[in-house]
Amino acid sequence: MSESRAGRTAVVLGGTQGLGKEIVKTLAAKGTTVYLSGRTHESADAAAKEIGQGTIGLALDLSMPETIAESLSSVPSVDDLIIAAIERDANTLANYDVAAAIRLVTLKLVGYTEAVHALRSRLTPQASIVLFGGLALLRAYPGSTTVSTVNGGIVGIVNSLATELAPIRVNAIHPGIIGDSPFWEGKDNSPVINRTPLGRLVTMAEIVDSVEFLLNNTGINGVNLAVDGGWLLK
Ligand SMILES: NC(=O)c1ccc[n+]([C@@H]2O[C@H](COP(=O)([O-])OP(=O)(O)OC[C@H]3O[C@@H](n4cnc5c(N)ncnc54)[C@H](OP(=O)(O)O)[C@@H]3O)[C@@H](O)[C@H]2O)c1
Numbered sequence: 136m137s138e139s140r141a142g143r144t145a146v147v148l149g150g151t152q153g154l155g156k157e158i159v160k161t162l163a164a165k166g167t168t169v170y171l172s173g174r175t176h177e178s179a180d181a182a183a184k185e186i187g188q189g190t191i192g193l194a195l196d197l198s199m200p201e202t203i204a205e206s207l208s209s210v211p212s213v214d215d216l217i218i219a220a221i222e223r224d225a226n227t228l229a230n231y232d233v234a235a236a237i238r239l240v241t242l243k244l245v246g247y248t249e250a251v252h253a254l255r256s257r258l259t260p261q262a263s264i265v266l267f268g269g270l271a272l273l274r275a276y277p278g279s280t281t282v283s284t285v286n287g288g289i290v291g292i293v294n295s296l297a298t299e300l301a302p303i304r305v306n307a308i309h310p311g312i313i314g315d316s317p318f319w320e321g322k323d324n325s326p327v328i329n330r331t332p333l334g335r336l337v338t339m340a341e342i343v344d345s346v347e348f349l350l351n352n353t354g355i356n357g358v359n360l361a362v363d364g365g366w367l368l369k
Pocket residue numbers: 148149150151152153154155172173174175178179195196197198218219220221222242267268269270271309310311312313314316317318319
């Protein structure tokens with residue numbers, strides 16, 4: 136899509152790298168003023184400087200929910216809110232790390248919700264929200280208990296917030312394995328590719344396009360969209 140988004144304001148939490156950063160780049164290139172966050176001023180400011188186009192960096196830690204409102208206090212209003220942040224937790228039952236599990240559960244379930252809560256009075260009447268889950272929700276693997284659980288929780292958050300914030304729209308993207316994302320690039324992803332009817336992994340550009348679809352299409356609400364090249368079919 137090449138439509139102008141001049142005059143809009145977006146907030147992308149987890150926008151310093153990976154999928155969030157690609158979303159920031161695309162929205163900023165179309166004229167949106169974008170606030171992006173990382174955990175530190177250093178990472179957020181570096182990404183904002185690299186992307187340019189008026190992008191503003193914020194330091195925000197979603198695993199410390201009591202601090203989120205203050206971290207977002209400089210944001211004036213929000214048309215597009217995208218929350219993509221993650222700290223991965225490979226946590227097997229055999230070596231269960233309670234602190235790591237609590238951190239990710241807090242980040243995704245309480246942190247995502249608190250960010251929406253903190254910004255709710257600044258959401259414009261036509262605002263929409265896109266949250267990130269992931270298909271570990273359905274394709275579990277040893278060590279995925281926390282990740283699978285929080286991604287399942289995103290479904291509940293979407294349903295609840297779309298009801299509570301109505302008519303503001305709330306949707307989620309649940310990616311499969313995104314082959315050119317920093318976390319997966321260079322790994323042996325052949326077992327997933329072999330199980331994907333597309334015969335390849337979905338790309339970051341395709342995720343960005345899906346986010347734009349959810350932001351722009353005013354009929355889409357309460358949807359948990361799997362973007363996986365058909366991986367769930369096999
Ligand atoms: N990549 C995939 O294939 C894939 C697959 C399924 C689901 N997903 C989901 O898609 C989303 C984006 O994934 P990604 O791979 O693009 O992520 P990523 O490259 O690992 O980037 C993570 C982002 O989250 C930020 N972050 C980390 N800890 C944070 C915290 N405690 N509070 C606030 N921000 C924090 C990071 O900022 P700093 O490091 O600068 O602090 C960074 O901007 C995630 O929700 C992930 O679960 C991705």
